[in-house]
Amino acid sequence: MTSDIITLPSEIELDEYDDEEDLLIDAAADADEVAEEYRNPMPKDYIAGILGHRGGGKSAALAHFGFNCLAAGCTVFTNLEMWPEKLGIMDNKPLPLDQDHLLRFDPALHEAVLLIEEVGLWFERKRGMSTTSIIQEKFLQLVVRKQNLRIFFTNQSPLLPGALAEQTDLVYQAFDLFFCDWARDANLAKGTTFMYHVTDRTGISGMAGRNWNMTLRKANRLWNTFNSYQMFDPFLWARKTQIKGGEQIIDLDGNEATSYAKSEEGLIAWQKDIQAYNVVLNKVISSYESTGFMDLTAKHKAIEELPDRYVFTVDKLRRCLHSLKGQKREDAEEAYQELRALAGQGDIARFGPAHDVIELAKPVTE
Secondary structure: OOOOOOOOOOOOOOOOOOOHHHHHHHHHHHHOOOOHHHHOOOOOOEEEEEEOOOOOOHHHHHHHHHHHHHHOOOOEEEOOEEOHHHHOOOOOOOEEOOHHHHHOOOHHHOOOEEEEOOOHHHHOOOOOOHHHHHHHHHHHHHHHHHOOOEEEEEEOOOOOOHHHHHHOOEEEEEEEHHHOHHHHHOOOOOOOOEEEEEEEOOOOOOOOOOEEEEEEOOHHHHHHHEEOOOOOOOHHHHOOEEEEOOEEEEOOOOOHHHHOOOOHHHHHHHHHHHHHHHHHHHHHHHHHHHOOHHHHHHHOOOEEEOOOEEEEEHHHHHHHHHOOOHHHHHHHHHHHHHHHHHHHHOOOEEEOOOOOEEEEEOOOOO
16 A cells, blocks of 8 residues: 655755855845745735824824725724715715624625724623624634734723733834923824834744834814714624624614514524523612612712613712712722622623713613
8 A cells, every 4th residue: 555745846945054144145045036926025814903192192103004995995893983085085985883793704805904992891891792702703713814814993991801812913102292282382282193113023024023203293184084982882783782603693683573483493592681680780780779879870980870781980989989878988988899790790780981980880770
């Protein structure tokens, strides 16, 4: 019995070199046979994060990247409201981006550009999102590289979700030069000139750890071309998503029967999950009401009640705690620490992007 022996082409060699200059000469000669496109140090696929405080120029940079991609004819998906026609880009419009794109490996993403405003809202841990987080991680690991996909995102917190932190190639730390002493002496206007301290984390620019500065001038000309205050909030979406056995079921219109019509088993499992979720929430909220924590926060305007959640303002919470004494303060501090612990777990509560608020979900009405 014979077996085929696989052999490499004879011109491929495994050599030893004592002198780096000799290796460079031979490598340069070999490179003459390679297409020019492979000499570009920046790959077609990469992930760039723009971090910084509010008003630091994150959204302006994101919009600037997006408009350039649109002008170049690229397909752009984004949750940032943009009006390219105001810059004379008439034939290419941005397409809406939602979590669906990050879960179903959409073929339309091939060589596309994704612009994600406030990425912390998309990759946070929430109830029912553990499986989703796994899918998102696989999306970053596989689809970005295989589809030649570019992702630009903004985030106020420098602490990125684990999967995203591992895959981010470039980090832009954003600053408004208006807040520098020397810039104020030069009479610079706020929101017109932004500086970005760039760090290459993976070496895609030629050297891992390399740092350099970039500036965005005349940014005021972009002010009326995008709206960073109007974004899709995926919090409600997260409670309506189930991924089981490779099948994705998404309810975006609130119709539960339609959402789970394909899987009776999926509907039953979802209902059980909601019931268990309600039990925990009812216990937590009841304990806060019995100790007077809810009344306390309402009195000091530290809580806002929305249809699907309570929003606690951290600074106001701390101030109202200092106004208490004795057992009332102990009870309130205990409730506050529990609320922070729940937000850290990310199941029924979450921190806001800058940890300035804590959102607690409300029980789902049957």
